[in-house]
Amino acid sequence: MSAVNSIHPVSTSPAALTLRNVSKSFGEAHIIRGVDLELQRGERHAFIGPNGAGKSTLFHLISGNFKPSAGEILLGEVPIGGLSPERINRMGLARSFQITNIFPRLSVFENLRLGVMQRFGMQYTLWRPISQYRKVTALAEQLLEQVRLVRHRDTLGGELSYSEQRSLEIGMTLASDPKVLLLDEPMAGMSREETDYTAELLRELSVGRSLMIVEHDMDVVFSLCDRISVLVYGQVVATGTPEEIRNNAQVQEAYLGKEVAA
Numbered sequence: 001m002s003a004v005n006s007i008h009p010v011s012t013s014p015a016a017l018t019l020r021n022v023s024k025s026f027g028e029a030h031i032i033r034g035v036d037l038e039l040q041r042g043e044r045h046a047f048i049g050p051n052g053a054g055k056s057t058l059f060h061l062i063s064g065n066f067k068p069s070a071g072e073i074l075l076g077e078v079p080i081g082g083l084s085p086e087r088i089n090r091m092g093l094a095r096s097f098q099i100t101n102i103f104p105r106l107s108v109f110e111n112l113r114l115g116v117m118q119r120f121g122m123q124y125t126l127w128r129p130i131s132q133y134r135k136v137t138a139l140a141e142q143l144l145e146q147v148r149l150v151r152h153r154d155t156l157g158g159e160l161s162y163s164e165q166r167s168l169e170i171g172m173t174l175a176s177d178p179k180v181l182l183l184d185e186p187m188a189g190m191s192r193e194e195t196d197y198t199a200e201l202l203r204e205l206s207v208g209r210s211l212m213i214v215e216h217d218m219d220v221v222f223s224l225c226d227r228i229s230v231l232v233y234g235q236v237v238a239t240g241t242p243e244e245i246r247n248n249a250q251v252q253e254a255y256l257g258k259e260v261a262a
């Protein structure tokens with residue numbers, strides 16, 4: 001199957017994230033098989049593909065949860081393949097998972113403040129300069145507004161609705177002020193209304209960053225993203241603009257069918 005390789009002119013090089021011939025095997029199972037990709041600065045890029053194609057595995061490789069069996073991963077111009085997730089996070093890449101990952105017994109504000117403290121490598125201690133405390137508080141307040149949770153400032157994380165919990169989680173992901181943001185199925189389990197709301201939120205929050213998402217909701221993928229890559233059996237079979245992917249007969253046949261043609 002031939003790849004559609006059109007580079008969307010979102011920004012000039014170097015790319016925010018580069019994958020060169022990235023592969024991952026578990027024993028004899030070759031799950032990711034030579035993926036090449038350039039995520040441009042400011043670009044919103046989706047990975048789509050059938051269940052088991054390797055989308056989550058690819059995210060695990062980029063975020064440092066798995067070590068590549070072969071190939072190169074660069075954040076900007078710096079190789080990150082095989083580094084720890086914490087180190088990669090400090091270098092400017094943040095990731096959220098399919099499962100919501102917040103502290104249910106802390107308030108929304110406390111969750112966000114914890115995220116900001118982690119960014120500065122701060123632990124909970126009684127002794128901290130007041131200036132640092134103010135900075136952390138100000139940044140947490142800013143995040144609270146960005147993820148539109150001001151009215152839930154003092155609500156416990158566990159008492160938010162599901163989509164509000166995902167908004168909070170996105171806020172915590174942003175607490176490290178990442179250049180590259182990876183979101184794994186951010187709309188999973190949401191109603192149509194919640195999905196539309198979250199898509200709009202992501203559009204706002206991704207300004208000035210590069211976003212890579214894995215998402216099964218094709219309406220979101222095609223309206224939110226600048227480019228889409230189609231992963232089948234661990235290989236990128238096409239990369240292109242939504243229009244290019246929509247019109248790619250091989251993609252329609254191999255995976256999307258009527259969903260995209262409609």
Ligand SMILES: Nc1ncnc2c1ncn2[C@@H]1O[C@H](COP(=O)(O)OP(=O)(O)OP(=O)(O)O)[C@@H](O)[C@H]1O
Binds near residue numbers: 052
């Ligand atoms: N640690 C592991 N050891 C062995 N096989 C694994 C491991 N992690 C994932 N796999 C296999 O890799 C394949 C790809 O899984 P992955 O979760 O990356 O797919 P996916 O495209 O994200 O699927 P979905 O859309 O269902 O989430 C699957 O066959 C899975 O069983």
